[in-house]
Structures are given as structure tokens and as C-alpha cells.
Amino acid sequence: MFARFSLMTTQVPGDALVSLKAVNKHYGQLHVLKDINLNVRKGEVVVVIGPSGSGKSTLCRAINRLETIDDGKIAIDGKELPEEGKELAKLRADVGMVFQSFNLFAHKTILENVTLGPIKVKGVPKAQADKDAMALLERVGVGHQAPKLPAQLSGGQQQRVAIARALAMKPKVMLFDEPTSALDPEMINEVLDVMIQLAKEGMTMIVVTHEMGFARKAADRVVFMADGQIVEDATPEEFFTNPQSNRAKDFLSKLLTH
Amino acid sequence: MEVIIENLPLYWEGLLRTLFLSVVSGIIALILGTLLAAARVSPVAALRGFSTVYVEILRNTPLTIAFFFAAIVLPRLGVTFQQFEVAAIIALSAYTAAFIAEAVRSGVNSVPLGQAEAARSIGMKFGQVLNLIILPQALRTVIPPLINILIALVKNSSVAGAFFVLELFGYGRQMANANGDQVMAVLLGVAFFYLLLTIPLGILASTVERKVAIAR
Numbered sequence: 001m002f003a004r005f006s007l008m009t010t011q012v013p014g015d016a017l018v019s020l021k022a023v024n025k026h027y028g029q030l031h032v033l034k035d036i037n038l039n040v041r042k043g044e045v046v047v048v049i050g051p052s053g054s055g056k057s058t059l060c061r062a063i064n065r066l067e068t069i070d071d072g073k074i075a076i077d078g079k080e081l082p083e084e085g086k087e088l089a090k091l092r093a094d095v096g097m098v099f100q101s102f103n104l105f106a107h108k109t110i111l112e113n114v115t116l117g118p119i120k121v122k123g124v125p126k127a128q129a130d131k132d133a134m135a136l137l138e139r140v141g142v143g144h145q146a147p148k149l150p151a152q153l154s155g156g157q158q159q160r161v162a163i164a165r166a167l168a169m170k171p172k173v174m175l176f177d178e179p180t181s182a183l184d185p186e187m188i189n190e191v192l193d194v195m196i197q198l199a200k201e202g203m204t205m206i207v208v209t210h211e212m213g214f215a216r217k218a219a220d221r222v223v224f225m226a227d228g229q230i231v232e233d234a235t236p237e238e239f240f241t242n243p244q245s246n247r248a249k250d251f252l253s254k255l256l257t258h
Numbered sequence: 259m260e261v262i263i264e265n266l267p268l269y270w271e272g273l274l275r276t277l278f279l280s281v282v283s284g285i286i287a288l289i290l291g292t293l294l295a296a297a298r299v300s301p302v303a304a305l306r307g308f309s310t311v312y313v314e315i316l317r318n319t320p321l322t323i324a325f326f327f328a329a330i331v332l333p334r335l336g337v338t339f340q341q342f343e344v345a346a347i348i349a350l351s352a353y354t355a356a357f358i359a360e361a362v363r364s365g366v367n368s369v370p371l372g373q374a375e376a377a378r379s380i381g382m383k384f385g386q387v388l389n390l391i392i393l394p395q396a397l398r399t400v401i402p403p404l405i406n407i408l409i410a411l412v413k414n415s416s417v418a419g420a421f422f423v424l425e426l427f428g429y430g431r432q433m434a435n436a437n438g439d440q441v442m443a444v445l446l447g448v449a450f451f452y453l454l455l456t457i458p459l460g461i462l463a464s465t466v467e468r469k470v471a472i473a474r
Contacts, residue, residue, distance in 0.1 A: 066375055084301050090381065092379055092380070093380065095379070096379075097375075097380075103370075103375060105373060105391055106373065107395050120382065121380060162376075166379075169380055
């Protein structure tokens with residue numbers, strides 16, 4: 001657990017499972033990612049927080065190239081993200097992604113949602129994929145929903161299926177892009193519990209969220225973004241009790257007073 | 259009305275030829291149109307450009323021009339065929355494919371972007387995303403407009419009659435020439451047999467529309 005206390009400068013890039021170097025991105029005039037440097041080690045849980053429009057979702061989506069970047073380097077497990085095509089597809093299979101709006105395949109059953117990737121991308125035999133998928137669905141607590149269609153499930157259940165779908169690919173790292181932001185309050189915990197469990201089991205995770213409770217409980221590091229920049233990168237303890245920048249102090253004070 | 263009864267075998271023959279033209283052109287157009295739509299949404303700029311130009315040209319020029327091109331220009335370029343029917347099939351499918359491409363493209367656009375992103379993020383390639391995730395969902399919104407396009411195709415195939423192809427309209431012209439005093443009845447007969455093909459298609463469209471609504 002040395003990772004918890006190391007500073008950014010001491011991180012060895014070769015050691016990083018996910019590494020971003022001098023990443024820049026513009027949307028037209030808007031500079032959404034400004035010279036982003038970030039290394040995430042194997043087994044590390046990094047929570048990215050910040051005001052909306054700070055570029056945290058873009059950052060998350062750039063890591064599996066759902067967003068292209070203008071310049072800089074992004075590498076997963078030492079391999080730089082390739083251009084669109086076969087190689088990129090292969091690399092994406094190693095990076096699990098959970099979206100704010102779940103994005104379960106609307107025309108497929110819950111079970112098929114989870115088995116489709118293993119069967120079509122990895123060539124796992126259907127019987128084996130079904131078995132693995134059922135185990136995953138049980139693990140996230142929606143095993144009994146397997147034959148239903150996504151629209152028949154609650155938001156919290158759908159998001160847990162989405163996590164199972166990503167896990168079915170046995171990813172090296174999981175990206176969560178505001179996984180609880182579209183959920184009713186009473187459903188947030190059932191999703192967070194699954195994520196906390198996952199973190200405990202040693203999954204490498206990058207989580208964009210507004211859930212400070214999750215950040216405190218499960219994060220090894222908190223990355224605070226504002227205006228497209230990484231403003232702070234600290235342990236949750238340091239960040240929440242002793243934020244360095246005014247931007248972070250301002251952000252936290254707004255959270256605490258409501 | 260006698261003239262219709264007397265010429266029933268000709269009508270029947272014409273109906274079969276029209277059906278043949280429509281089915282063959284329809285199948286080719288469906289395949290070509292889907293490929294064009296796939297090209298239109300592909301990450302390759304050249305494919306997108308080609309598809310856009312093709313669709314805009316074919317969709318915005320009269321069918322007759324496609325027929326002239328297939329029947330007269332193509333042979334001069336060295337593409338010759340024994341029967342004008344082949345030219346008719348080329349013209350009809352090339353023309354209809356443009357409309358099908360537009361319908362499929364709008365269907366593809368009706369599927370939320372997140373579906374494709376989720377599919378890509380579990381490692382699917384472009385073809386798999388399209389075939390396994392996007393098109394099956396697009397199909398549900400695309401079927402009603404597709405059937406409308408096919409109805410138009412059945413009617414459009416009558417242009418072939420003006421290009422020496424003996425289908426329903428071609429036979430109709432022959433019969434009208436042979437029975438100068440009963441042109442009205444002959445043409446009513448032609449219209450009736452066209453309806454025999456198109457009305458069931460329309461009914462099919464509304465049945466399918468009701469059945470395939472998808473829950474989100």
C-alpha cells in the first residue's frame with residue numbers, strides 16, 4: 001500500500017497500467033483537456049472529481065478512445081492507444097467501461113448483454129459464457145433477472161448489469177463515467193456497494209463521480225479537475241481534510257454546505 | 259370490362275414480370291442500400307463521401323434518367339446485355355438503393371449513440387457493432403419506411419414498360435394499342451393489378467409497425 005502515499009513525481013511510468021502524458025484536447029475553441037499527466041498503477045482506485053464541465057468525463061472517455069485526443073500519449077499496460085481498427089478493438093476489450101446512462105443493449109436480454117462480448121469478441125463457447133455470466137450476475141445481485149430485457153429493470157439493476165457486462169471481458173482496468181449520476185437516490189448505494197466490493201478485490205479503477213462517500217471509502221487517490229486541468233492529486237485523507245488549491249477549497253465548501 | 263377478362267393471361271404474365279422485376283431489384287437494392295448506409299456511418303471518410311455523393315445524385319434525379327443511363331449509356335461503355343430487363347433491374351435497384359440507404363441511415367441514427375459506444379467499449383469491431391447492435395435495433399424503425407420504398411419500387415418498375423420490357427405496364431400499352439376503343443378499361447385493369455401487389459405491402463407495413471415497437 002505504498003501507492004497510497006507516493007507523490008506523482010515519484011511514480012515510474014513503466015510501472016503504470018494506465019498512463020496519460022501531456023494529453024490535450026479541444027472542442028473547437030474550448031480547451032477541455034489541458035496538458036493532462038496521470039499514471040494509474042495496477043490495483044489502484046483513482047477517483048476523479050470536479051465541477052461539471054471540468055473535463056473529467058472527457059478524460060475518462062479518452063482512456064479507451066471514445067474521445068480522440070489532439071496530442072499527448074495515452075498508454076494501457078505499456079501499449080499506446082492505436083488508431084481506430086482491429087488493434088483498438090482488442091485493447092478496448094481489456095478496458096471495462098461503465099456509462100452514466102447504462103447503455104445496456106436494448107434488444108438483448110440481461111444474460112445476452114453479458115455474454116455477447118465474451119462470445120463475439122473473445123470466442124468463448126456459449127455454454128461457458130452463459131455460466132460465467134450467471135456467476136457475474138449473481139455476484140452483482142441480479143441473477144434472477146437474467147431472462148428479462150433491460151427496460152424491465154430499475155436503473156440501479158441496469159447499472160449493476162452494465163458492471164457485470166464489463167467484468168465479463170476480464171478487463172485489466174475499469175472506467176466508470178459518473179455511474180450513479182442518472183440514478184434515483186435509493187438506488188445509488190446498491191451500485192456503490194458493488195463498486196466498493198470490486199475495489200476491495202483489487203480491481204484497477206478510474207471512477208468519475210460526485211459521490212464523495214465513495215471517494216473516502218474506496219479511493220487510493222483523488223484527482224481533482226477544474227477547467228480541463230488536474231489541480232490536485234492526493235490521497236482522499238489529504239484532499240478532503242487539507243486541500244491545497246483555492247479551486248478545490250471552493251468546490252469542497254460548496255459540497256459541505258448543502 | 260370484357261377486354262380485361264379476354265386478356266387475363268396477358269395481365270397475369272405482366273403481373274408476374276412486374277413481381278419479378280420488383281423482387282429482384284428490391285433484394286439488390288436492400289443489399290446495396292444497406293452497404294451504402296454502412297459506408298455513410300463508417301469511420302472511413304472516403305466511404306462516407308462516396309456514399310453521400312451516390313445517394314444525393316440518384317435520389318435527386320428522375321428515375322427515367324437512371325433508365326436511360328442503364329439502357330443506353332452503359333451499352334456504349336461496353337456493358338452490354340441480351341435483354342432490356344437487365345438494364346431495368348440495374349436502373350431500378352441503383353435508384354431504389356439510394357432511398358433505402360437514407361431510410362437505413364435514419365434508422366441507424368435513431369439508435370442512441372450510447373449503444374454503439376457500449377459495444378465498442380467491450381471490444382467489438384465496426385462490423386460487429388453494426389450487425390449485432392445497431393442494425394437489429396434500427397430495423398424496427400426502418401421497416402415501415404422501407405416498405406413504403408418497396409411500394410414505390412413496384413410502381414416505379416412501370417417505367418421499364420417504356421424501355422421495351424414487357425411487364426404489367428408494357429403489356430397494358432400493348433393491350434391499349436390493340437383495343438383502341440377500350441383504353442380506359444385496359445388501364446383500369448392495369449391499375450387493379452398494381453393494387454393487387456401494393457395494397458398487401460401496405461397492410462404488411464402497418465402490421466409490422468405495430469409488432470416491432472421496442473421498449474427502452
